[in-house]
Amino acid sequence: MSLNLLALIGAMLTIATPLVWAGIGELVVERSGILNLGIEGTMYLGAFVGFLAALRSGSVWVGLVAAIVAGLLAGALMGLFAVTLGLNQHVSGLGLTLLLIAGCEFTFRLLYAGERPTLDDKFRVLFRGADVIDQHWLTYVGFLVLAPLAWWVLGSTGLGARVHAVGENFEAADVAGISVARTQYAALIVGGALMAIGGAFLTLAVLGSFNLDVVSGRGWVCIALVIFARWRVWLAVAGALIFAGTNALQLQLAITPAFGDVPGELMLALPYLTVIAALAIGGRGVRYPGSYLKAYRRG
Amino acid sequence: MRFVLRGREPRWLAPAAVAVGVLVTVALTAIPIRLAGANPPAAFERYLVTPLTSTSGLYEVLLTATPLLFTGIAVALAFRAGYWNIGAEGQFLLGAIGTTAVGTGLPDLPAPVALPLGFAAGALGGLAWAVVPAWLKRRVGIDEVVTTLLLNPVALLVVQGLLNGPWRNSESGFTDSDRLGTAYDLPALVPGSRVHWGFGVAVVVVVVVGIVLTRTATGVRIRAAGQAPRAAEFSGIAVGRLQFRCALVSGGIAGLGGASQVMGVQHQLTSGISNSYGYTGVIVATLGGLGALGVFLVAFLLGDLSVGAQNVSLVLQVPAQLGAMFSALLLLAVLSAMSWRRYRVQWRPPRASAASESQPERGPTR
Secondary structure, rough: OOOOOHHHHHHHHHHHHHHHHHHHHHHHHHHOOOOOOOOOHHHHHHHHHHHHHHHHOHHHHHHHHHHHHHHHHHHHHHHHHHHHHHHOOOHHHHHHHHHHOOOOHHHHHHHHOOOOOOOOOOOOOOOOOOOOOOOOHHHHHHHHHHHHHHHHHHHHHHHHHHHHHHHHOOOHHHHHOOOOOHHHHHHHHHHHHHHHHHHHHHHHHHHHOOOOOOOOOOOHHHHHHHHHHOHHHHHHHHHHHHHHHHHHHHHHOOOOHHHHOOOOOHHHHHHHHHHHHHHHHHHHHOOOOOOOOHHHOOO | OOEEEEOOOOOOHHHHHHHHHHHHHHHHHHHHHOOOOHHHHHHHHHHHHHHHOOOOHHHHHHHHHHHHHHHHHHHHHHOOOOOOOOOHHHHHHHHHHHHHHHHHHHHOOOOOHHHHHHHHHHHHHHHHHHHHHHHHHHOOOOOOHHHHHHHHHHHHHHHHOOOOOOOOOOOOOOOOOOOHHHHHHEOOOOOOOOOHHHHHHHHHHHHHHHHHHHHHHHHHHHHHHHHHHHHHOOOOHHHHHHHHHHHHHHHHHHHHHHHHHHHHOOOOOOOOOOOHHHHHHHHHHHHOOOOOOHHHHHHHHHHHHHHHHHHHHHHOOOOOOOOHHHHHHHHHHHHHHHHHEEEEEOOOOOOOOOOOOOOOOOOOOO
16 A cells, blocks of 8 residues: 555645635634524535636636625525524524525526536646645635634634623623624624635635535534534634545545445544544533523513 | 514414415515526416326325425424434434345345334334434433534435445445345335325324324423423423433434335435435424424425426426425525514604613524
């Protein structure tokens, strides 16, 4: 066997990128006390809208902007359900995911039944030909700009403190003069945009095309990562890297004859099983944000 | 004009809210139908009415509603008990695995043994998949929403792992399992139709759960545990144990759905055996008001819509995903409309001094 370590690390960074973007998006939302199960649908929406806009306009940049706008709107819609109307977060989030996926599939079938359109031009990797660092700019920005920025904003700024206050105890935050609704909407909208970028990375940078399985559960992986990380940015990034690492390893092992028998599904199931095991072992020590899954109503 | 909380809720309000939700859904789905170049009224007639106008169409509706009856009532039972099981998808898949295991492992049993065994194996599979989150909830106090959800993709990976590995079809080499022994084929409920006895079993299960929930002391305890767990605990109900049991039964019922789909329709395990039935079950249960009658009606409606959508996609070239869009929109629209029930419009402007706020933004809790 010959494992190519550099190729492995390179693949790991690429696979981790959408998880970092969408995972941080979910983390921001959950810090404000809302579980957004619309993440799977929002990533799907970003992947689809980004692809469609890029295909029609001929520019990946237009595609990325369109995906971001779609993500903002999806986040605002979740805000309407979870904040304004105070609906059950898991039922409305799941409903949002089902709606967005069905809507994208509908539109894709309507426009391109039986075709397989591809982009003429997708995002190109930087430093082509080099090992490991031949990554997309979204990968660089995700790891080197977004993650530190999210860590700094959430941990060290007044804005982050407001989000934290609302997420931990919205009655107290309200008494302290923080608008609960406005803070949660802001978190949902920013988070939605980040999720959509994670989805758009798949179609605009990796594939250059769209298929109905494009997201295939990556949103649920992000939900798992955020809890695994106990709502901390760096741990979420580390979790994304670990998951992507096992994933990349599995892809290499599958083409290595001696390891062809290791079921790849086991590797893919690892992030979910790890989270459940971590919850089981961490037990009551795992402290959810205080406002988790609740809706705020004054009086 | 402003919105204030209602003191009392008139009786017409809930049906009116549902009607508003349905109207909004119809109006919103008319847009994609229009975009697809079809005439919305004609398309809606094909979606909702056409399947019911022929006997064969009606049978297809019942066939399509069957898995939704299982997952819908499974979710409804758990939600009633205050246990947010959104893992019916995984439990359904494990039920299908259980049934396939006995159906391919013991293919030569006589039908009177094979059929109950197939259902039992399915129920056991679903129940087994529900145990871990239920146990974690009861013993460690871990929120079940996330654990039940995360086990869904794992269940799909288990199915795919089996089909890529040990259960790969021994004749064709495709990634679907061998055919179950013919004794496991559920007979047709009506000779000549595709409606199988799984529908009969589903009806029995829904009715039994409905009776238990509304007509027995256990049902009272379950509903008390769901609506006011603290008060229930004070009145001597072992809420934790009750929720644990409901979670297991819920998983078992979802597993029965998988068994029914394997023995009645596919006769083998495929990775597409669950067409999101578990997730749609959440829609069925929620829209059905977590009751047996509601589950019947909504499962029937979504079955009707799904058969209609297949039909429309062939005739009017509107993609069949419109059915899924419609059901998700219906869920969100009806829930939204229902949440407004608690408010009424006050037309008189409030006095300046009484600037107390009760804006709708502070929406009602779940």
